[in-house]
Amino acid sequence: MSVVPTRLLQSGRRPLSPGSRAGLGAALVLLAIVSAVEVADGREVHYVALLAAAPVLAAALASWLVVLGVGVAATLVSVGFALVAPKVSLDTSVNVVAVALVTALAVAVAWVRQRQAERIVELTKLASVAQQAVLRPLGPQVGTLSVAGRYISSTATAEIGGDLYEAIDTPYGVRMIIGDVRGKGLDAVRLASIVLGSYRHVAYERADLRAVVADLDRAVARNVGDEDFVTAALVEERGGTLTIVNCGHPPPLLLRRGAVIPLEPPAPAPPLGFMPVVRPRVERLEPGDRLLLFTDGLGEARRDGEFFPTADRAWRLLGHGTVADGLASLETALVEWVHGRLDDDIALVLMEYVGARTSAAVAVPSWEVGAAES
Incomplete structure (x- = not known):
């Protein structure tokens, strides 16, 4: 007696989702069980009311069209049992009507749940697009450097936050920035984009990193409150010379021949927004050197009160394969360490110095091409 409208269940356009298939399967099993029990009990109708559970069960997982199909099937089955019964009692009539009413309610619930799920998917896609606009993919080659970037979100429903990074090839060498905006949410994303x-x-206009810091500090100060700020580390590689300025940010780690060296600044400086006065740290690079830039989410990752041993594991995780392979290994080890639960987002940039330039050509911004030619 179970008749399910195929057109309603499949909508004639696209295959059922895994959730709809699961909900449909469970509902059909329930319909079959109740029908079998009712048939075995004889011609008297006693269990028709239980058929209302089928659309309710489907509503937990399936789309509203599937729930409607299941509900129609349950209603038709209940009507069929009522028609073959020797006498249609008032209770039987009430139960048949109840199945139809519960179907309508289940369809409404499934429709609301489906709309909410579709909205979450849409917001997730928008967040992904926003992340790609704010945090553009890095590498694999920027000037003399092999570069890879990675953003690890602390929540499964958010793919973007206040951590930021960038690497560009300028007339003054390859320049990179990594930063962390105080706070979370849309305000942090807005400030990161600024x-x-x-x-x-x-980065294309200023020959000195200290001037870049001053410009960024003014940009932050114009757009934040008194207690907001952005920690940042800026790195420049020019002709094999590495220059780093640090504004309240965790120091980068230099990986060289098996050693891991924190590149602490010569003097501390406050974050952007607090008028930092920075002193550069200068290092001479060797081919094969790698540099890890990271936000404080990496330093704060812990399990049972024990912090992730970044410096101890850095060479083993990051010193081999490509720079993208290294970041993937670091993320895997980190997620395993914290059992999949991070307290803060993490931005990572890993670069490798591959040697001096073979060409004297340097990158010129598109808006300066005409001026250079004239």
Whole structure:
């Protein structure tokens, strides 16, 4: 007696989702069980009311069209049992009507749940697009450097936050920035986009990293409150010379011949937004050197009160394969360490110095091409 409208269940356009298939399967099993029990009990109708559970069960997982199909099937089955019964009692009539009413309610619940699920999917896609606009993919080659970037979100429903990074080839060498905006949410994303937008402009304009810091500090100060700030580390590689300025950010780690060296600044400086006065640290690079830039989410990752041993594991995780392979290994080890639960987002940039330039050509911003030719 179980008749399920195929057109309603499959909608004639696209295959059922895994959730709809699971909900449909469970509902059909329930319909079959109740029908079998009712048939075995004889011609008297006693269990028709239980058929209302089928659309309710489907509503937990399936789309509203599937729930409607299951509900129609349950209603038709209940009507069939009522028609073959020797006498249609008032209770039987009430139960048949109840199955139809519960079907309508289940369809409404499934429709609301489906709309909410579709909205979450849409917001997730928008977040992914926003992340790609704010945090553009890095590498695999920027000037003399092999570069890879990675963003690890602390929540499964959010793919973007206040951590930022960028690497660009400028007339003054390859320049990179990594930063962390105080706070979370849309305000942090907005400020991160402001910092990156400013950096992508002034990194081409200023010959000295200290001037870049001053410009970024003004951009942050114009757009934040008294207690907001952005920690940042800026790195420049020019002709094999590495220059680092640090504004309240965790120091980068230099990986060289099996050793891991924290590149602490010569003097501490406050974050962007607090008028930092920075002193550069200068290192001479060797081919094969790698540099890890990271935000404080990596330093704060812990399990049972024990912090992730970044410096102790850095060479084993990051010193082999490509730079993208290294970041993938670091993320895997980190997620295993914290059992999949991070307290903060993490931005990672790993670069490898591959040697001096073979060409004297340097990158010139598109808006300067005409001026250079004239």
